[in-house]
Amino acid sequence: MPIDSFSAGKIYRTSLSNEVVKEIRKMILTGTIKPGQRINEVHLARDLQVSRGPVREALLMLKNEGLVTHEVNRGATVSILSARDAYEIYTFRAMLEVNAIEMGLENLQDEHLQALSHLLERFAQSVQEANAEELIACDIEFHKVIVGLSKHSRLIQAHSQMDSQVGAMFLTIANELPKRVNRVVEIHQILYDALASRDKEKIIQELNMHYLSTLKELESKLKEAHG
Amino acid sequence: MPIDSFSAGKIYRTSLSNEVVKEIRKMILTGTIKPGQRINEVHLARDLQVSRGPVREALLMLKNEGLVTHEVNRGATVSILSARDAYEIYTFRAMLEVNAIEMGLENLQDEHLQALSHLLERFAQSVQEANAEELIACDIEFHKVIVGLSKHSRLIQAHSQMDSQVGAMFLTIANELPKRVNRVVEIHQILYDALASRDKEKIIQELNMHYLSTLKELESKLKEAHG
DNA sequence: AACATGAAAACTGTTAACACTTATTTGGGG
DNA sequence: CCCCAAATAAGTGTTAACAGTTTTCATGTT
Incomplete structure (x- = not known):
């Protein structure tokens, strides 16, 4: 068939x-x-x-x-994703994105910023509609644009290999999305602003912040779920 | 069966x-x-x-x-590995190893140095025997020890995912191993010394050197082979 | 002779049946 | 009643045959 x-x-x-x-x-x-x-x-x-x-x-x-x-x-x-897995996934993604910026910020075009801006709107809309699936898709897409700047296919592949696991992490805390969800949009807005400034150090700092806070919010949930 | x-x-x-x-x-x-x-x-x-x-x-x-x-x-x-692939493989491995050192140098034990030292001997011996297969195995093992320091399974996995491709790269230039081969041992000796010093900045610098030179030697060969 | 066309061969994708391993149940002995 | 062992059921690993797609080759036309 x-x-x-x-x-x-x-x-x-x-x-x-x-x-x-x-x-x-x-x-x-x-x-x-x-x-x-x-x-x-x-x-x-x-x-x-x-x-x-x-x-x-x-x-x-x-x-x-x-x-x-x-x-x-x-x-x-x-797979069962533990707090340790969450730590690994987010630190590794942060690491890949930071390196992508370091090696490819000069590839950032206005079209990229437009695409990201559009994603922020989709983000906001999916929050209103409480559409978790769409929200996750936006998040993944947003970060895909960032690593894409590197034009380094192996870096990009290593990053996207974890996309599904990021989705699975979201799922773990999906029951209490509503409260957290607004912050997600905020956080990406900040990242967007940093990118728009094209200030490498600033972007890298915000990236690390971004993942640090995401991790913080996730870890407590995960620990109570299954060690 | x-x-x-x-x-x-x-x-x-x-x-x-x-x-x-x-x-x-x-x-x-x-x-x-x-x-x-x-x-x-x-x-x-x-x-x-x-x-x-x-x-x-x-x-x-x-x-x-x-x-x-x-x-x-x-x-x-x-797969056909191009000069671009060589560039990606070695820059990405370098990046992963540098980050592994940055996050896990404190995990370096004397046993690791002993293992590396032992690998250097195997290296030298496989050079004498002109045993390309063993040489590659040593090279891969050597760098596996380095990334292993991170204790970050996803970083380690991303690194080892490229092991076979590294082997395939070697193959491409295998016909003229003899000349190049002595330098390989030298280069790893330098890396070993840097690691033994436990000086983070020095190790990172040597790692970048290491891959830069490896890449240089490879790229010309690859370009003439197939774009 | 070059090219298009259609049939035949070769190959990948899929299915269903068989072989072996692991999990579960049942019955007997302590 | 609990525990162990043999029998049985259920599940994965492997195979071989079938279905559909791609490639090759031969044929006929311009």
Whole structure:
């Protein structure tokens, strides 16, 4: 049962495995399957009306996103992200973004600032609509623009490899988004201003601030959730 | 046909896919299959006396190591590493190692220095024996110790994800190893001395030097090979 | 001779059945 | 009643056959 994805009239060919990846990723990020839960290939395949081959390939890809862990002869389980993981994810992303700025700030064009500005509007709107999914997408997109300035594909790839895990972190605290959410927009506004100033030291300082505060807010939640 | 790997009497269970990964990786790193060459799943499976399932899974894993690229309905191709790739690989590794030192130099124990010292001996010996494979293994191991100081698993993982690509780079210039090879040992000796001094600034400076010179030596070769 | 066209071959993507491993249940002995 | 062991069920790993796509090759036309 091969699948074609349609988008604006143009046909993009994709494999079932890739579609299954999206499906499972969504299940994990929306909490349909929960951290620590084992993933049954047969059941999942049947639910998705697909055979086990694509499911296995999809699980391998999700393993590389860090959403899933794997043991031989025991299969895949949804990753549990600890406070330590949160620390690693955010410090590493901060590190990558700081280095991206250091090596590529001169690539910052007005178009980038426009794109970021537009993202801030989407941010604000998704807050009003209490649309967590959209909020996360904006956050990820925002930081993707920053690392993109480096034009360093391996740096960019290492960064985006953690996108899903960032999404999963958000999920962990999703129940109390409303209170925190306004600060997120504020914080990104500050980052935007720093970028617009094109002052390298300032940007780097704000980046570190940004992630430090994000981490602070997250860690207490995570510790009470599961060590 | 499930396979068990034996090692020093103890039995480690592993999957066929993992064995196949090792096999294909070896083929790529020894030049049995060459950059740009397409990988035929059926032929490869037959050669390895295995079915296509494990081969496909292995190719997925090798894709994440950067040794292989993949197009839907066209299968896998051995990655071609350009001068730009060399630049990215070495600048990114340098960046990761510098940050590892910055966040984890205080974790440097005498045991680490002993291990590094031992590696320098292995280095020297593999030079004498003109054992390129061993030389590469030492180089990778040496730098693994450095990033290991960070105790930051995501940083470590991002670094080791490029190990195979470093091996592939070496391969590209393997024909003229002899001349260059003595410098490699020298350079690592300098790095070792810097580490032994525990002087953070000095270590960072030497790391940057290290990769700069490695890159210089490589780039000319790579450009003449394939853009 | 160059080019387009369509059939055939080769190859990847997917499926379903088989083999082996792990988890669970059941029954018997302490 | 609890614990252990054998039998059984459930699950992952692997294989082989089928389906659809890409590539190659031959044929006919200009």
